[in-house]
Amino acid sequence: MAGVLDSVNQRTQLVGQNRLELLLFRLRGRQIYGINVFKVKEVLQCPKLSSIPNSRAVVRGVAHIRGQTIPVIDLGMAIGLPGIAQEDLPNSFVIITEYNRKTQGFLVSAVDRIMNMNWEDILPPPKGSGKDVYLTAVTKIEDKLAEILDVEKILSEVSPLREDVTEAIVTRSAQRAPGHLPVLVVDDSSVARRQIERCLTAIGMEVITRNDGRQAYEYLKEITADGSKAGDHFSLIISDVEMPEMDGYTLVTRIKTDPALSGLFVMLHTSLSGVFNKAMVQKVGADDFMAKFSPDELAERVMEIIDQN
Template sequence: MAGVLDSVNQRTQLVGQNRLELLLFRLRGRQIYGINVFKVKEVLQCPRLSSIPNSRQVVRGVAHIRGETIPIIDLSMAIRLPGIPQEELASSFVIITEYNRKTQGFLVTGVDRIMNMNWEEILPPPKGAGKDVYLTAVTRIDDKLVEIIDVEKILAEVSPLGEDVTEAVLSKSADRVPGHLPVLVVDDSAVARRQIERCLTAIGMEVVTKNDGKQAYEYLKEVTADGSRARDHFSLIISDVEMPEMDGYTLVTKVKGDPAMEDIFVMLHTSLSGVFNQAMVKKVGADDFMAKFSPDELAERVMDIIDQG
């Protein structure tokens, strides 16, 4: 897997085409799991791990990799499966990722291959899966079910982020926000939707949430069917990038190509912080980009956008 990330530029060609590349891997057992290659920095044989006193059991230790000290999370344990035995660590793999401005490694038993796919082939988890499931989506490859892990849910449990807007920022919102139209928030992760909604309601904004780009675009088509414009209904749209059925890039492309929606402000808000760049924002026509998740920064940015109105 040494060459897993040897061509990030090639992957940027997927932007706006509703496509993604999945890195397939296994935990303990035969089930296949997937993670977006855009979030992967490196895949390597499990290095020597140093223990961390008083750390959570799911954090198996830290590894010193290319000048960084990186926490290594046992992904099996994180999704409530039996952890990888100590004697199997040397034959296991670590997937080094960057999420929400932080670098961490996920310990897995085996790494399979990379698959280039269309987001339309990536579906939401079955409705009966329940709220506590650690999945954002599922797909089928070679007639086998592949489960796509909700990493944001895992990280919210293992290393919780502050989710509250500080008083200093809240004090600025009273004169700037009241009376404005709602914000449309689009994200497939229930954890991310909750974080964003909590942030925006704290500064006095109403929020409408949708679970993926397809759902959001169909909703926008519905509310503008009477000849109104998207800006008549919403102050702005905040959208994740990775979503089943229709990703955020494709949603932006469709919105900006629709006369009834083209002038609404769209911010991409994503955990793809490490490899994302402004060239991608410009390619699909988004108005802004922010890496997840800083409640104060998001609140301030939304207030600025509204002020510029």
């Protein structure tokens, strides 16, 4: 277990290499699940939990950790599996994570190890999985299928974010000159794509989406095959960072080194808010970075970018 905790701190060296580290864990049963170590702040034996009156059953309580009061979500229960029994809590683990500017703990029955992997080995969920599946990707580890959870979908159900742009910003957007080029949105989470599309549509923008970096790159190459530039087709691209097959870092690098694409403004828009900084944005050549998800901030920033370009 000490090796897992030590490895959690070795994060930023993978930036721009289309690689990631997956923290592997189990819920109740033999199935292996994973989340990106980038989003993990700490892993610890389940501490004493204090109940929250009138909270949903999936929130098992709050833990007081290093001066913070952190809600602890039973991850198995959140995806429709049986929750961890009360008597098993002392032998369970809590994965402390930061997503979308919030810190929360995920209760799991066992933490396995950390695997260093290439994003090319991380694949979209099998077709036919259904829209209600809580997976954002899958991968093979020692001939076993590991399921990478769509944590944004889980959190949107457990603790919904406000998704609507305020009326004042919508009104201001209506006063701008019409006729802007579409925005290309790249994100492997269906929830995140919906949130961003809803935000940008509210301010009058047309949105085209792709599910991962490879899809987006191939699409950009296709539409510029006639000799046009990517900037002739899109106002900007808003891309997630962690995506199967090709991550956002690699997508940015390929865009910025391709003469037909390099002029396109690229914003990285990711829930990796706790560990991301301007130096890392500059390392991969992105033009901007914004932590998920504030509809007003995103709407205002997109209008600002378009008006400046």
